[in-house]
Amino acid sequence: MDAPTSPLQAQSKLATPWRLLALLMAMTAIGPATLNILVPALPGLITSLATDTGTAQMTLSLYLLSLATAQLLLGPLSDRFGRRPVVLAGLTLAVVASLGAIATSSIGALIAVRIVQAIGAATGIVMGRAIIRDLFERDRAAAMIGLVTTAMAIAPMIAPLIGGILDTAFGWEAIFLFLALFAGAVLLWAFVVLPETRPVNVAYTPAMLWQDTRGLLGSAKFNGYVLVGALGSAPFFTFLGGGPHVVVTLMGRSSAEFGLWFAVASLGYMSGNFSVSRLSQRFGVDAMIVAGIVFELIGASLTVVLVVTMPDAGPAIIFLPQLVISFGCGLLLPNAIAGAVSVRPQAAGTAAGMTGFMQMAAGAAATQVVSILLAGAGSAMPMAWMMLIVVVATGVAYGALVRRPSPAHEL
Numbered sequence: 001m002d003a004p005t006s007p008l009q010a011q012s013k014l015a016t017p018w019r020l021l022a023l024l025m026a027m028t029a030i031g032p033a034t035l036n037i038l039v040p041a042l043p044g045l046i047t048s049l050a051t052d053t054g055t056a057q058m059t060l061s062l063y064l065l066s067l068a069t070a071q072l073l074l075g076p077l078s079d080r081f082g083r084r085p086v087v088l089a090g091l092t093l094a095v096v097a098s099l100g101a102i103a104t105s106s107i108g109a110l111i112a113v114r115i116v117q118a119i120g121a122a123t124g125i126v127m128g129r130a131i132i133r134d135l136f137e138r139d140r141a142a143a144m145i146g147l148v149t150t151a152m153a154i155a156p157m158i159a160p161l162i163g164g165i166l167d168t169a170f171g172w173e174a175i176f177l178f179l180a181l182f183a184g185a186v187l188l189w190a191f192v193v194l195p196e197t198r199p200v201n202v203a204y205t206p207a208m209l210w211q212d213t214r215g216l217l218g219s220a221k222f223n224g225y226v227l228v229g230a231l232g233s234a235p236f237f238t239f240l241g242g243g244p245h246v247v248v249t250l251m252g253r254s255s256a257e258f259g260l261w262f263a264v265a266s267l268g269y270m271s272g273n274f275s276v277s278r279l280s281q282r283f284g285v286d287a288m289i290v291a292g293i294v295f296e297l298i299g300a301s302l303t304v305v306l307v308v309t310m311p312d313a314g315p316a317i318i319f320l321p322q323l324v325i326s327f328g329c330g331l332l333l334p335n336a337i338a339g340a341v342s343v344r345p346q347a348a349g350t351a352a353g354m355t356g357f358m359q360m361a362a363g364a365a366a367t368q369v370v371s372i373l374l375a376g377a378g379s380a381m382p383m384a385w386m387m388l389i390v391v392v393a394t395g396v397a398y399g400a401l402v403r404r405p406s407p408a409h410e411l
Contacts, residue, residue, distance in 0.1 A: 017135070021147055023193060024131060026186045027087070027124030029151040030094060031067055033159040034121045034179055035060065040164035041172040048172065051107040059107075059114050066118035068360035071126045073119075075353025080209055083131050083349070084196045090123025091187035098180035102173045120183070122356075125152075129352040133341040134197035139281045142288065142338035146276030149334055153269045199346065212347035216354065222343040224401025226355050228289060229336035230362035231394040235296060235325050235387040236269070239318070241367030242374050242383035247315050250379065261319045268323040272330015285335045285342075286402065292332025293395050299324030300388040307384045318380055325387065332394075333359075339402070366390070 046056050078086040097117035104110040132144045166174040216222045247258045280288050299321040306317040341351040373382035
């Protein structure tokens, strides 16, 4: 069941609003960029704030946890009060927190500010998906989400380079000044051009919000799309958590070489996103999800085969298959998100928040589990098998939940 068509939605059927999509990409990039840009500065933070490595690492781990959890709050708030006020409030919070980080003099205060910063930065991720579903029907929404989520692949690649340059030249405080200026520019941009896209002819009360939330949680199709998105992106996080140990520790290669290989693998994800923007309207959300699962299964199976048959061939045995896995993830994820936020379009914000939270939670779990599995291992085999198992679980979730007959009120 679709929500009533708004004038903006009707207009979006005629032409792609590239200016709005560019804004949504910038909003989406704030979250991952703010996470990764601080990584090169951690050694300097440890010295400057007289702390230890484990405590300094909490500026990343607690940020990621807050980034995930905040989406559960921001989605329903946008369904209740509208997309525009939540975007403006969230971006303002990101700016204020970034400026506040400059004034901190202890690691505890910086961690607290990073938590607040994450709440504001999460706005762009969840609102970008909800706004797209407000404007587009399901299959086209997947195509547009594919374009916007490209920012989540590009930002983590560029942010550490920017952070390293700023930290080397000016100190870690310059990183937060840069983030404040970046978020401030996006805030001004959103204030000027971002329309309210939530259907205005629906008086969305708290009771209706609760009813829709219960409806989402009780929908097999919604839960299926959420699980497909979370499990389908878990192989990437498994590789992210285990890849450095395999390449640097087990294979004896440099971290710089790992970074170069990883950049190549990221091209697979961006290529998948680009393909979605061209093919989802033609083939539909479900067909693209199946294609993504197939590519991931091929890549994960190839990883196992190469690790078994060519253990001494170097990083290529895991990175080349990862290129295929990443391409499959790029096909799968935007379509899974579009499917999830289309089950109850009037609650697109809530659905987007739940989807984003589950994706990040699954990613955090995958990175932790693979690090445990690789402890004491002599090869990449535990990581390879884990990726294959997760991909198989993705296919099972799709077949058991998404493909099962659903009630008439669900898509």
